[in-house]
Amino acid sequence: MKLAEVLIKPILSEKANLMQEKRSIYSFRVARKANKLEIKKAVEEFYGVNVADVRTLVVPAKAKSRNTKSGVISGRKPGYKKALVTVAAGETIDIYANV
Numbered sequence: 001m002k003l004a005e006v007l008i009k010p011i012l013s014e015k016a017n018l019m020q021e022k023r024s025i026y027s028f029r030v031a032r033k034a035n036k037l038e039i040k041k042a043v044e045e046f047y048g049v050n051v052a053d054v055r056t057l058v059v060p061a062k063a064k065s066r067n068t069k070s071g072v073i074s075g076r077k078p079g080y081k082k083a084l085v086t087v088a089a090g091e092t093i094d095i096y097a098n099v
Helices: 014-023 036-047
Strands: 007-010 025-030 051-059 062-068 071-077 080-087
Touching: 007 036, 014 025, 025 036, 036 051, 036 080
Parallel strands: none
Antiparallel strands: 007 025, 025 080, 051 080, 062 071
């Protein structure tokens, strides 16, 4: 797998921001087939930091429904793979530079 295909986008949420500030852990949405070694190489190459640890998890799909004039519409949000990347002490990633 090419390194450009591994990282899809960073996850920007309140919980992700707290983990960035307190523990230097950054969250990324990654390709389903990507493994920890590929994720580590991609983050080190694109952001120029040393990666200390990579944890991955698969977020399951969720059922969603909403009420409309014509009735209830139900569907599913797709699942995805998430990577929690811990960078070495004293290093940071400027995620907002590319936004």
